[in-house]
Amino acid sequence: MTVLRNLALAAAVSLCSALLPPHRANAFELTGAWATSADQCAKVFTRKGRANRVSFTNFSGVYGGGFIAESDRLKGKLENCLIKSRKEDGQTINLVVACASGIMLSNVQFFLKVIDDNTISREFPGMEGMDVKYHRCQI
Numbered sequence: 748m749t750v751l752r753n754l755a756l757a758a759a760v761s762l763c764s765a766l767l768p769p770h771r772a773n774a775f776e777l778t779g780a781w782a783t784s785a786d787q788c789a790k791v792f793t794r795k796g797r798a799n800r801v802s803f804t805n806f807s808g809v810y811g812g813g814f815i816a817e818s819d820r821l822k823g824k825l826e827n828c829l830i831k832s833r834k835e836d837g838q839t840i841n842l843v844v845a846c847a848s849g850i851m852l853s854n855v856q857f858f859l860k861v862i863d864d865n866t867i868s869r870e871f872p873g874m875e876g877m878d879v880k881y882h883r884c885q886i
Contacts, residue, residue, distance in 0.1 A: 774835055775835065775840060775861050776864075777816045777840070777859075777867075778816050778817060778818060779815075779816060779883050779884070780792045780801045780813065780814075780815050780816075780883070780884040780886050781813045781814050781815070781816065781867070781881040781882065781883055781884065782810075782811060782812070782813035782881065782882055782884050783811035783812060783813055783879060783880065783881060783882070784810065784811045784882065785882035785884070787810040787811055788882075788884035788885070788886065789886075790804060790806075790807070790809075790810040791803065791804060791807040791810050791811065791812060791813050791884070792804065792807070792813070792815075792884055792886050793886075794886060801815055801886050802815075803815075803824045807824055808824060812824060813881060813884070814881070821842075821844055821846075821857075825848055825849065826846045826847065826848045827846070827847055828844035828845060828846040828847070828855065829844060829845045829846075830842055830843075830844050831843045831844060831845055831854070838860055838861045838862075839858065839859070839860055839861075840857075840858075840859040840860075840861065840867075841856070841857070841858055841859075842856070842857040842859065843855075843856050843857075844856075844857065857869060858870045858871070858872060860878075862880070864883070865882060865883040866880060866881070866882055866883070867880070867881050868880050868881070869881065
């Protein structure tokens with residue numbers, strides 16, 4: 748009888764744990780369009796095509812530029828990067844990406860500091876005071 752009770756208890760625990768969402772640390776949601784100036788979002792990004800996908804305007808660089816983050820990619824106006832690794836440590840995100848421009852392939856490391864849900868700063872280690880702020884665009 749005890750074996751049967753323990754088996755039923757184990758089955759109930761397994762069923763409950765299967766129904767609960769997996770526990771994972773809250774990772775920062777980087778996905779979206781990011782511009783260097785929040786008021787210039789409409790001049791940097793546009794929606795195009797049947798899928799209504801976010802892309803860059805023709806003269807996005809004139810207004811500060813930015814990037815588009817997808818689940819496994821970062822896209823700039825002239826480059827397309829595949830995220831090879833991502834590590835979060837508190838408010839810092841360290842990305843290693845493989846980028847392809849029109850003429851060259853390269854690996855690039857990004858150090859991003861989360862300021863708030865809609866603002867990040869790209870930092871350049873070893874270059875004190877040099878950073879670029881990006882603001883999430885609601886396109």
